[in-house]
Amino acid sequence: MTAGARTLRIVVVLILVAALLAAVAAAWFRTEHPRPAPEEAGHDHAAVVSLPMAPSGSLHAAPSVPRGCGLPATCT
Amino acid sequence: MTDRQRDRMYGGLLILLYAALVLAPVVAVGIVRWETGHSFLFTVGKNLALAGFTMVALQFVLSARFRWVERPFGQDLVYDFHKAMAVVATLFIVSHPLLMAIGDGVWELIYDLDVGWDIWLGRIALVLILGHVIGSTFRAALGVDYELWKRGHNAAAIAILVLAYIHSRNAGGDFDLPFLRWYWVGLLVLALGTWTFSSVVRPWLLRREPWTVRAVDRETHDTWTVALEPPEGREPFEHEPGQFHFIVFRRGRDLPEERHHWTISSSPTESRIRASTIKESGDFTATIGETRPGDEALVYGPYGRFSHRFHPDEGDLVFVAGGIGITPMMSMLRFMRDTGDRRRIRLVYTNIAERDIVFREELSEMESGAAPDLEVTHMLEEPREGWEGEEGMLDEESMERLLRPHLEERAFYVCGPPPMMDAVLAWLRDRDVPARRIHAERFEL
16 A cells, blocks of 8 residues: 555545534534523523524424524524 | 655645544534524534535546646545545535434434425435435446546536535535525535536636647557647646656547546656657547647646656666556656656566556666666566566565565655555555555556
């Protein structure tokens, strides 16, 4: 094996592992490690409007949900 | 800092940039977004799609033959990386719906026909990318014509990119983030812009200044050297011996017009001529002997890292060439001859029969010259009666005899048919020759 081919293998494996780790870590932060609720963080609770989740992962033809409503605090 | 150190640092920066671009959307949603309302596995699946789509978009840059991308690595390594990342991206994108289905128990995502159009676009992109990777991996085994495959490959790549973009923008739940929206637009523009440049703009620019075929010389019964010159008033590109260039011959006379890459077999010491020595080995190259002086050609390059000039710390060398794999070695030898480089070179050159030996007389003349200090061993699989050189193929016994004396101190340059290269590289690896002293060039990109 040439030096270039060996380096290529190492780089591919490193990027694969780094992307996997990042995907898992980011998911963990988002699901297993929730941030403070908006009111605890000092947000104006009255400004938060309860809307359904964004069509993220929704299967069926999505109901008419405004774009960008995955994050309740932004759906004002 | 030497040129080599500069190249290594530049190559490292490019790799870091690639990794940063792939990780950026995943890290961004991890930092910025709060709860997703979905399970952990579902969210991992979404995150893998973000990385996978980014990789798909960057594939366009990797395959565009940008010299600023290939310079520190060599085009063959860049293409190998392109192929490897295609497999990684496919794994991520296939995992995407599976993990989402497993995580939230929404198996309808996989099989239900009554889903939104954006989910259908994602499914079509998924099937296309699977077919894309499988087709590319097994193209040769399936006997698919290269030109046909290339056209399909380009069209499918665009379709996958656009379908995946629309799918993710509509079905993805994280695109309320301005960063992600703009990042996705940036990736789309980068990929489509790169494709437009390499498929439309660059050919148009090249057509404006076509090179001219100056000579076509027969080297053996099936091998020709075509000498090309740039238009009046324009200098040819600088190159190192052993590098290659892409050529599109425009000969008219109903002869095919295809882009192929060939080694520059002439020496960089040639002032205006860049020559390639081409063997009739396929549908297109079977017509190479019909090329005539005065024909036009679109030429761009150089590419590749298979040259002793990229390794100035190396002294004496061993060249192992098979068949037309002699061409990069010939360029290096001619350069050494023309520059008075007296280093010792051991050339082991294998062919099927005597009539297949390319550059036989010139090699013989070089052997009797002072620079380089060349020793040539010809090896034939089917020698004639009374042949005085080596017989057979490069095997354990012949490599022990011909190559072992140089294992300790010389660097090895190997180019030829894949089975020969595999045998030589495995033999060198088994004898613990450091990878930095082994250089190989495969003609297939």
